Amino acid sequence: MVGKLSVPAPRQAKAPAVIRSTAEFARHVGLARTTVSRVLNGQPGLKQKTIDRVQRALAETGFTPNAHALHLKGKRTSMIGICMEDFATPPAVRKLATLQRVLRSRGFSSLIEVFAPGTGREVVRHFQSLRVEAVVFIGHFLPEEIEARIAELAAHGTPHVVIDHYGLKGANTVTLDRAAGMEAVMNHLLDLGHRTFGSLGITKGRPSRIERMAGIQAALRARGLDPERCLLSVDHLHERNVDFDYGRNLAAGFLAQRELPTAFLGHNDEIAVGALHGFQAAGLKVARDVSLTGFNHQDICRMVSPTLTTVDQNIEETVAVAADLLLAQLDQPPRARPVVRTIKPQLVIGGTTGAARPSSRGSGF
Amino acid sequence: MVGKLSVPAPRQAKAPAVIRSTAEFARHVGLARTTVSRVLNGQPGLKQKTIDRVQRALAETGFTPNAHALHLKGKRTSMIGICMEDFATPPAVRKLATLQRVLRSRGFSSLIEVFAPGTGREVVRHFQSLRVEAVVFIGHFLPEEIEARIAELAAHGTPHVVIDHYGLKGANTVTLDRAAGMEAVMNHLLDLGHRTFGSLGITKGRPSRIERMAGIQAALRARGLDPERCLLSVDHLHERNVDFDYGRNLAAGFLAQRELPTAFLGHNDEIAVGALHGFQAAGLKVARDVSLTGFNHQDICRMVSPTLTTVDQNIEETVAVAADLLLAQLDQPPRARPVVRTIKPQLVIGGTTGAARPSSRGSGF
DNA sequence: CTGAAAGCGCTTACAG
DNA sequence: CTGAAAGCGCTTACAG
Numbered sequence: 001m002v003g004k005l006s007v008p009a010p011r012q013a014k015a016p017a018v019i020r021s022t023a024e025f026a027r028h029v030g031l032a033r034t035t036v037s038r039v040l041n042g043q044p045g046l047k048q049k050t051i052d053r054v055q056r057a058l059a060e061t062g063f064t065p066n067a068h069a070l071h072l073k074g075k076r077t078s079m080i081g082i083c084m085e086d087f088a089t090p091p092a093v094r095k096l097a098t099l100q101r102v103l104r105s106r107g108f109s110s111l112i113e114v115f116a117p118g119t120g121r122e123v124v125r126h127f128q129s130l131r132v133e134a135v136v137f138i139g140h141f142l143p144e145e146i147e148a149r150i151a152e153l154a155a156h157g158t159p160h161v162v163i164d165h166y167g168l169k170g171a172n173t174v175t176l177d178r179a180a181g182m183e184a185v186m187n188h189l190l191d192l193g194h195r196t197f198g199s200l201g202i203t204k205g206r207p208s209r210i211e212r213m214a215g216i217q218a219a220l221r222a223r224g225l226d227p228e229r230c231l232l233s234v235d236h237l238h239e240r241n242v243d244f245d246y247g248r249n250l251a252a253g254f255l256a257q258r259e260l261p262t263a264f265l266g267h268n269d270e271i272a273v274g275a276l277h278g279f280q281a282a283g284l285k286v287a288r289d290v291s292l293t294g295f296n297h298q299d300i301c302r303m304v305s306p307t308l309t310t311v312d313q314n315i316e317e318t319v320a321v322a323a324d325l326l327l328a329q330l331d332q333p334p335r336a337r338p339v340v341r342t343i344k345p346q347l348v349i350g351g352t353t354g355a356a357r358p359s360s361r362g363s364g365f
Numbered sequence: 366m367v368g369k370l371s372v373p374a375p376r377q378a379k380a381p382a383v384i385r386s387t388a389e390f391a392r393h394v395g396l397a398r399t400t401v402s403r404v405l406n407g408q409p410g411l412k413q414k415t416i417d418r419v420q421r422a423l424a425e426t427g428f429t430p431n432a433h434a435l436h437l438k439g440k441r442t443s444m445i446g447i448c449m450e451d452f453a454t455p456p457a458v459r460k461l462a463t464l465q466r467v468l469r470s471r472g473f474s475s476l477i478e479v480f481a482p483g484t485g486r487e488v489v490r491h492f493q494s495l496r497v498e499a500v501v502f503i504g505h506f507l508p509e510e511i512e513a514r515i516a517e518l519a520a521h522g523t524p525h526v527v528i529d530h531y532g533l534k535g536a537n538t539v540t541l542d543r544a545a546g547m548e549a550v551m552n553h554l555l556d557l558g559h560r561t562f563g564s565l566g567i568t569k570g571r572p573s574r575i576e577r578m579a580g581i582q583a584a585l586r587a588r589g590l591d592p593e594r595c596l597l598s599v600d601h602l603h604e605r606n607v608d609f610d611y612g613r614n615l616a617a618g619f620l621a622q623r624e625l626p627t628a629f630l631g632h633n634d635e636i637a638v639g640a641l642h643g644f645q646a647a648g649l650k651v652a653r654d655v656s657l658t659g660f661n662h663q664d665i666c667r668m669v670s671p672t673l674t675t676v677d678q679n680i681e682e683t684v685a686v687a688a689d690l691l692l693a694q695l696d697q698p699p700r701a702r703p704v705v706r707t708i709k710p711q712l713v714i715g716g717t718t719g720a721a722r723p724s725s726r727g728s729g730f
Numbered sequence: 731c732t733g734a735a736a737g738c739g740c741t742t743a744c745a746g
Numbered sequence: 747c748t749g750a751a752a753g754c755g756c757t758t759a760c761a762g
Binding site for chain 2 (some may be wrong): 015018062063065066067068069071072077086087088090094096097100101103109110111112113114124125128129130145152155157185187194270273274280281299300302303305306
């Protein structure tokens with residue numbers, strides 16, 4: 001599968017010996033190490049001519065002072081460790097991208113590792129050995145494992161913030177108010193006349209299930225409806241493999257039931273899109289026959305037809321708040337108790353939600 | 366948009382003073398710095414009892430030797446700098462994820478920066494100051510800028526590899542053979558009887574346009590067909606904003622023309638999916654009325670219906686080859702001329718390609 | 731096993 | 747402006 005091509009060689013501009021230390025560099029410019037150091041650090045009391053001479057040599061040689069030596073001398077490392085649950089979840093990647101950009105703009109560089117079950121200890125120790133200034137966790141993790149790591153970080157005075165995973169003991173957290181998100185979805189559907197709802201994967205083992213259910217139930221109860229009767233699920237009947245396939249299977253599972261809800265709540269956009277295909281393949285027209293919602297507002301939402309009604313995470317704000325929370329800790333004494341901030345999501349109405357009409361199969365409600 | 370919640374405080378296990386150096390740690394264990402160092406580095410000639418004592422204290426205190434001091438003493442940094450074109454392109458993110466995993470498995474950590482136009486110099490100098498062992502570039506860049514950076518890296522003896530961007534002077538490159546990819550697409554369509562093709566965004570300013578066109582033309586010529594007559598384009602008529610919208614606009618643009626090709630070649634999956642919607646919105650049935658192909662084999666390809674015929678990048682192999690190429694340079698003298706390796710893509714046939722039938726609008730060919 | 735010493739690359743007083 | 751020195755945290759001979 002691998003071939004070789006030939007490409008013109010680079011111009012070999014008789015490279016001078018590589019300069020690796022201020023000592024060598026000072027010798028190269030013909031100045032004292034001390035003088036060079038003063039120029040490098042912008043200290044006063046130097047002749048402009050000397051400064052220019054050093055700057056020119058700096059540009060010519062491309063010499064960069066060894067950051068590790070600088071850190072040993074007490075300069076901050078300006079490195080932030082970032083622990084990702086994975087790179088496969090588009091919203092997580094968007095958070096990473098945004099965070100990296102924000103950190104860079106404030107002069108920090110990003111060390112990125114995947115915090116997989118069982119590897120957490122190693123990852124965090126590695127960050128500690130590099131004396132990162134803080135650690136960010138993005139995603140959902142094994143609670144015991146991440147809590148242990150956060151305790152270790154705290155013991156060393158290393159600030160942290162967790163993005164997404166809500167409810168961790170001792171963790172500074174920035175999290176989306178998913179209950180509010182589901183409540184907004186439910187109110188939208190209830191306003192459209194829907195009274196029976198199908199869960200698409202909002203089930204045990206899924207992250208943030210509890211918050212989501214709380215939002216769903218709150219919306220129902222506010223209208224005097226009984227969650228037990230209004231919310232149906234066939235989640236247990238299907239294998240939870242690839243989200244898209246899972247969603248399609250869930251749709252098929254509901255269609256095989258006696259009673260079909262008029263609205264369906266996807267745990268995320270992929271599952272909802274899978275269900276959309278499942279319903280459409282069975283000849284149903286969304287939103288005429290059934291309504292359907294996703295969660296996360298990913299790009300795919302507008303790439304399907306009709307476009308998917310979903311919930312936007314406000315990622316920019318989430319990351320901005322997380323970065324502020326993190327950087328505020330840097331020069332502060334450690335806080336007594338963790339800070340938890342919640343971000344309000346935003347309902348994005350697409351074409352998959354419409355007025356409820358009595359199910360053709362007779363929902364019985 | 367931001368609220369505060371209260372969360373139980375962490376157990377404050379009367380933390381001992383944080384240990385930050387082997388000196389402090391040695392004092393804490395009651396051994397000599399030298400002895401501790403020997404245990405840390407697994408040197409022989411120590412009593413098991415002493416080793417155990419140190420290990421236990423290590424676990425208890427969570428002390429990690431300062432990596433920067435180790436590097437100063439000559440230990441390799443085991444850091445690799447990764448320059449991303451962006452985080453918005455799913456295939457690029459998959460490459461990053463795969464690369465990070467491969468590097469980690471070989472003991473390297475990943476420093477990630479976005480290599481945006483104008484910032485390249487700063488990014489690479491930052492990597493140099495951290496004495497990264499190598500630099501990887503993922504994506505397409507301004508040729509002059511990246512070539513200048515690669516020259517700087519070479520001058521310092523820092524290995525590099527570029528993933529994707531083909532044709533850079535002096536660059537070690539791993540690139541997908543996009544010509545072969547387009548040739549495979551074309552042969553598939555030609556076998557189905559198609560003779561007129563519409564370009565969906567394979568146009569000036571798009572990366573790898575030349576390679577793609579070479580593959581398209583080679584396939585046509587091999588069948589005695591004239592690329593000038595067979596390949597149509599309305600790319601210039603539409604604004605190239607969001608790929609999905611661009612694709613939909615291109616479809617509309619073709620539908621407004623007198624002659625409609627029977628097959629359409631998307632520059633990437635997003636554009637193809639946009640065109641799919643454009644055609645479907647106009648009442649055409651894909652692949653009965655027109656055939657359509659994408660490029661990259663992203664997740665969306667199976668989330669549309671019919672599923673999209675596309676080209677898989679073989680990302681696992683791409684990254685494996687790139688990592689091998691990179692790490693092979695680490696302990697070697699610098700190569701005289703750059704290495705270029707090409708990866709063969711793979712056609713993935715979906716439901717958007719089918720037998721050609723004479724266009725209902727009369728293609729005239 | 732201990733202790734004193736040198737040195738990695740840097741900065742920062744300090745005395746010339 | 748120069749030069750010698752101390753010290754950041756570590757490892758590695760070297761002599762006890």
